[in-house]
Amino acid sequence: xxxxxxIVTLARQGNVSVVTxxxxxxxxxxxxxxxxxxxxxxxxxxxxxxxxxxxxxxGQTFVAGADITEFGKxxxxxxxxxxxxxxxxxxxxxVAAMHGTVLGGGLELALGCHYRIAVPSARFGFPEVNxxxxxxxxxxxxxxxxxxxERAIEMITSASQISAAQAREAGxxxxxxxxxxxxxxxxxxxKLVTENRPLKRVRDRDEMLKPVRGNTELFAKARQSxxxxxxxxxxxxxxxxxxxxxxxxxxxxALQREREIIMAQVGSDQSKALRYFFFAEREAAxxxxxxxxxxxxxxxAAVIGAGTMGGGIAMSFANAGIAVTLIDVSEQALEKxxxxxxxxxxxxxxxxxxSEADVGKRMGLITPSTxxxxxxxxxxxxxxxxxxxxxxxxxxxxxxxxxxxxxxLGTNTSTLDIDDIASATKRPESVxxxxxxxxxxxxxxxxxxxxxxxxxxxxxxxxxxxxQMRKVPVLVGTCDGFVGNRILRARSKQAEQxxxxxxxxxxxxxxxxxxxxxxxxxxxxDMAGLDIGWRIRQERGLKSPVADALCEMGRLGQKxxxxxxxxxxxxxxxxxxxxxDPMVNELIVKASNDAGIERKEMNNDLVRxxxxxxxxxxxxxxxxxxxxxxxxxxxxxxxxxxxxxRYRGGPxxxxxxxxxxxxxxxxxxxxxxxGEAFKPxxxxxxLADEDKTFAEYTAEVKAGAAKLExxxx
Ligand code: T1G
Numbered sequence: 267x268x269x270x271x272x273i274v275t276l277a278r279q280g281n282v283s284v285v286t287x288x289x290x291x292x293x294x295x296x297x298x299x300x301x302x303x304x305x306x307x308x309x310x311x312x313x314x315x316x317x318x319x320x321x322x323x324x325g326q327t328f329v330a331g332a333d334i335t336e337f338g339k340x341x342x343x344x345x346x347x348x349x350x351x352x353x354x355x356x357x358x359x360x361v362a363a364m365h366g367t368v369l370g371g372g373l374e375l376a377l378g379c380h381y382r383i384a385v386p387s388a389r390f391g392f393p394e395v396n397x398x399x400x401x402x403x404x405x406x407x408x409x410x411x412x413x414x415x416e417r418a419i420e421m422i423t424s425a426s427q428i429s430a431a432q433a434r435e436a437g438x439x440x441x442x443x444x445x446x447x448x449x450x451x452x453x454x455x456x457k458l459v460t461e462n463r464p465l466k467r468v469r470d471r472d473e474m475l476k477p478v479r480g481n482t483e484l485f486a487k488a489r490q491s492x493x494x495x496x497x498x499x500x501x502x503x504x505x506x507x508x509x510x511x512x513x514x515x516x517x518x519x520a521l522q523r524e525r526e527i528i529m530a531q532v533g534s535d536q537s538k539a540l541r542y543f544f545f546a547e548r549e550a551a552x553x554x555x556x557x558x559x560x561x562x563x564x565x566x567a568a569v570i571g572a573g574t575m576g577g578g579i580a581m582s583f584a585n586a587g588i589a590v591t592l593i594d595v596s597e598q599a600l601e602k603x604x605x606x607x608x609x610x611x612x613x614x615x616x617x618x619x620x621s622e623a624d625v626g627k628r629m630g631l632i633t634p635s636t637x638x639x640x641x642x643x644x645x646x647x648x649x650x651x652x653x654x655x656x657x658x659x660x661x662x663x664x665x666x667x668x669x670x671x672x673x674x675l676g677t678n679t680s681t682l683d684i685d686d687i688a689s690a691t692k693r694p695e696s697v698x699x700x701x702x703x704x705x706x707x708x709x710x711x712x713x714x715x716x717x718x719x720x721x722x723x724x725x726x727x728x729x730x731x732x733x734q735m736r737k738v739p740v741l742v743g744t745c746d747g748f749v750g751n752r753i754l755r756a757r758s759k760q761a762e763q764x765x766x767x768x769x770x771x772x773x774x775x776x777x778x779x780x781x782x783x784x785x786x787x788x789x790x791x792d793m794a795g796l797d798i799g800w801r802i803r804q805e806r807g808l809k810s811p812v813a814d815a816l817c818e819m820g821r822l823g824q825k826x827x828x829x830x831x832x833x834x835x836x837x838x839x840x841x842x843x844x845x846x847d848p849m850v851n852e853l854i855v856k857a858s859n860d861a862g863i864e865r866k867e868m869n870n871d872l873v874r875x876x877x878x879x880x881x882x883x884x885x886x887x888x889x890x891x892x893x894x895x896x897x898x899x900x901x902x903x904x905x906x907x908x909x910x911x912r913y914r915g916g917p918x919x920x921x922x923x924x925x926x927x928x929x930x931x932x933x934x935x936x937x938x939x940x941g942e943a944f945k946p947x948x949x950x951x952x953l954a955d956e957d958k959t960f961a962e963y964t965a966e967v968k969a970g971a972a973k974l975e976x977x978x979x
Pocket of ligand 1: 291292294327330331333334335369374393394397399400401402405548549
């Protein structure tokens with residue numbers, strides 16, 4: 267065996283050279299890997315005893331793409347394309363032997379090989395658009411030559427993965443290896459040599475392109491449907507440009523076109539934001555001083571309350587293969603809750619999202635009960651009863667009596683004081699907020715809310731449980747509204763102010779949708795039901811002139827056919843599509859007059875800044891209070907829980923991109939004109955004065971914590 271460099275080795279077994287890549291954790295195509303691979307191919311090429319070459323990887327996966335940490339830095343030779351050309355031009359057949367998740371540059375590398383084989387569990391895909399770029403090493407050129415243009419467009423613009431069986435069926439794989447991968451690869455390579463099989467260069471294939479050459483309609487249609495789904499993300503449309511070039515231009519020219527497109531994208535705001543988010547999402551799982559990785563898997567859970575949230579949470583447990591007891595003291599409510607769960611699963615099966623057998627299996631994991639004592643066998647209990655402190659305390663006192671020692675006692679409250687709820691037990695250190703988002707079986711975000719008393723072990727197990735449930739758990743501290751809702755409240759307050767001072771609901775919602783949110787504030791209020799906010803305002807003695815007036819008129823939103831907007835079941839654009847109602851705008855103008863407010867027209871930029879800057883300001887307060895560990899955690903919460911467009915990175919990344927001084931100065935202008943509510947947070951002021959970013963502040967805090975930790979060690 268020859269060690270080419272620290273992560274690439276070369277060995278020969280009989281007359282087959284084996285190049286082994288070992289760049290943990292995901293064999294990313296770093297500079298060292300590219301260099302090592304290129305040298306290994308050259309080395310094997312010169313070896314007279316070698317008649318074929320196999321490329322295989324150590325670790326969890328074959329190459330999972332380019333090294334994202336190298337983006338934005340000066341590129342180093344050899345580039346990926348040079349390595350792939352060397353493989354493609356090899357006088358000996360090169361076989362990619364794959365396992366794990368073969369993604370992006372990894373799949374491009376395989377497409378540069380003459381043959382591709384994999385184990386049955388391997389998965390294949392081009393996730394580049396999730397990073398705001400297109401495949402940049404020939405993926406848009408070679409993939410359509412094998413799987414066809416339409417399938418290539420679908421795979422690259424959706425970033426979806428396909429299985430080994432699907433890849434075999436699509437012609438992407440020459441063989442699925444049932445036994446040990448390397449042994450299968452050696453036998454396959456041997457066969458190529460013995461049968462003197464041709465060196466199939468993908469770039470030479472044209473049979474899948476010829477039929478669509480010049481077919482502009484196909485691409486126009488693709489742009490239309492992809493454009494609709496992309497909602498402002500640019501990369502999927504750019505990918506269609508590159509694939510169209512593959513069809514209509516000579517290979518090298520089209521490859522150059524692909525290169526030009528990706529080089530322009532790498533420096534784009536969208537790609538910077540998406541790459542930031544890629545690492546932010548992974549960082550959120552890491553809690554200083556708490557080991558969340560080696561935690562035991564949860565086998566048995568219990569959920570209390572079979573309402574909308576309780577039912578969705580029980581489904582999330584079952585979807586992750588965790589047995590769950592769904593408890594509701596009311597037999598009727600339990601029956602209704604179980605019925606809704608069954609219906610949800612059956613609807614998913616009808617849409618082909620799961621098999622009938624899966625429906626049975628998931629339902630089999632959910633055990634209904636009316637007895638609170640049945641929490642006894644659960645390692646985690648999630649209380650999801652009506653949002654009332656006294657009721658929750660009664661439930662927690664009961665849970666405390668029956669739950670096993672060490673059980674996680676979770677509450678799904680979104681507004682109430684968790685310390686107060688925990689005080690109803692003798693083990694407040696076991697109590698934690700597990701704040702799911704509606705619909706809980708769909709939404710990925712899980713706000714894990716620790717109190718001052720929550721034990722680190724409960725935090726660690728709750729974070730691990732979140733990942734086991736295939737959620738994105740983010741750890742936050744307690745405060746009114748935690749992180750997500752507290753920032754949401756800042757935006758909702760401004761939205762109400764804007765319509766009182768000159769704007770209208772459709773303008774506010776239009777600005778947010780233009781920005782990339784799936785839905786605006788007022789349309790979302792109508793969807794959730796305006797009575798929820800109305801009840802909370804009445805409980806807290808708060809007023810909202812327009813919203814209160816609408817509720818008093820019975821306009822509670824979609825469920826009553828009218829709220830801020832009107833809804834028409836016959837509407838060709840859809841029964842849930844908001845229709846602007848002049849009556850509501852009149853009501854708003856009257857409310858302003860009654861409040862003695864002089865209305866002024868507002869342009870969209872002003873509306874956008876008045877909605878988003880107070881959010882950033884509230885987030886800065888959350889950060890300085892330590893309720894969020896990192897600025898990036900706030901971004902993960904808003905992207906996974908509140909529809910902030912991923913390609914804008916989240917409110918904190920967005921603020922850093924604008925510049926904190928500009929945000930702070932604008933807030934000061936608003937403070938002078940609209941009052942104290944816009945007063946910049948102390949942290950925002952400091953960072954603006956020091957010309958720093960929230961990301962730098964987070965790095966400072968992290969370094970400070972590490973220093974303390976090592977001093978304590
Ligand atoms: N580059 C650098 N680091 C990476 C990485 C990558 N491509 N992929 C993962 N990591 C790090 C990650 O930050 C984490 O680090 C650790 O590996 C484990 O990741 C030319 C230009 C492969 C499915 O987009 O989707 O190729 O937090 O926690 O859940 O056309 O990682 O431990 O310090 O996610 O087992 C295209 C991205 C690149 C794939 C594994 N490829 N990765 O999931 O582990 S662009 C991607 C993933 C490209 C070409 C273009 C997942 C995974 P840390 P993890 P996992």
